[in-house]
Each structure stands twice: as C-alpha cells, then as structure tokens.
Amino acid sequence: MYMIVKHAHLTIISLTLIFFIINFILTIRGSDKVNNKILKIGPHILYTLFILTFIYMVSVINLYPFVNSWASSKLAGFVLYILSITFALKWAKSTVWRTVSFISAVFWFAMSAKLGYADHLKVSSQDSGVYIELGQSILTSIC
Numbered sequence: 001m002y003m004i005v006k007h008a009h010l011t012i013i014s015l016t017l018i019f020f021i022i023n024f025i026l027t028i029r030g031s032d033k034v035n036n037k038i039l040k041i042g043p044h045i046l047y048t049l050f051i052l053t054f055i056y057m058v059s060v061i062n063l064y065p066f067v068n069s070w071a072s073s074k075l076a077g078f079v080l081y082i083l084s085i086t087f088a089l090k091w092a093k094s095t096v097w098r099t100v101s102f103i104s105a106v107f108w109f110a111m112s113a114k115l116g117y118a119d120h121l122k123v124s125s126q127d128s129g130v131y132i133e134l135g136q137s138i139l140t141s142i143c
Contacts, residue, residue, distance in 0.1 A: 002060050009053035012046050017109060019043045020085050024102055027089055047082065054078075070115070077112030081105055 019042055026034045033039070058064055058071050065075040088101030 002057070005053050005056050009050065009057060012050045012053065013113075016043060016046045016050065019046065020089075020105065023089055024098070028095065028098060050078070073115055074112060077108050077115065081108040081112065084108055 019039065023034060023039055023043070026039070054074070063071045065071045084101050084105035084107075088098050088105060092098045092101050
C-alpha cells in the first residue's frame with residue numbers, strides 16, 4: 001500500500017507543477033483561459049490529495065513534522081512553494097514580480113525534491129518494514 005501511495009504522491013507533485021506552469025503562462029499572456037474551471041479547481045484538489053498522501057506516508061514511516069527535521073523541512077518547502085505560486089498568480093501585479101515568484105516556486109519545488117531524493121541517512125519503520133533513504137540538504141539547513 002505504501003508504494004501505491006508514494007507513486008500517487010509523486011504523480012500529484014508532477015501535476016501540481018504542470019498546472020502551475022500552465023496557469024503562469026496564461027496569466028503572463030493575459031488569457032481568459034485562466035478562469036477555466038479545471039484550471040481554477042484542479043490545483044486545489046491536487047494540493048488536498050498531496051497533503052493526504054504526505055500525512056499517510058509520514059505516519060507509516062514514523063517521521064512527523066515538528067518532531068523530525070526532515071518532515072518539517074518537507075512541509076516548510078511545500079508551504080513556501082504554495083506561497084510562491086500564490087504570489088506569482090494572484091498577488092503580484094507586475095511581470096517582474098510574477099517572474100521572480102515563478103523562479104522562487106521552482107526553487108522551492110527543486111529543494112523539496114532534492115530533500116526527498118537525498119540518500120545520506122537510512123531510516124526504517126518497524127511497523128511496515130519500509131526502508132526509506134533520507135538525507136540532509138540545503139532546505140534542512142535553511143529551515
């Protein structure tokens with residue numbers, strides 16, 4: 001079950017980035033397609049599924065945010081990613097600030113991905129026998 005949720009989690013992450021890039025391009029162009037129902041509701045559904053899969057995975061491997069620095073860093077990276085997206089698509093009024101926010105969102109996405117795929121530390125779960133390789137990265141030192 002863990003592997004199914006993990007792959008769903010990774011797919012959801014990819015879809016959130018794709019939705020963001022599409023929305024960003026349409027926003028920069030000033031297109032009316034930004035108001036498309038799928039482009040408005042889709043990311044919120046994906047973020048909800050992302051959080052649910054994150055909660056399941058950290059509970060299976062017994063790494064909880066605010067207790068474990070790795071899980072806290074992943075959660076902080078996600079929050080900063082969402083804030084950067086919100087700034088790029090809604091709050092920023094000029095193209096310069098939208099572009100800066102886009103770069104920020106991609107940066108936090110990459111840092112969270114780097115942390116997720118780091119392999120410096122091996123942690124095992126007694127309950128499920130799942131072995132996951134974790135590591136320290138720039139995001140861990142920032143948070």
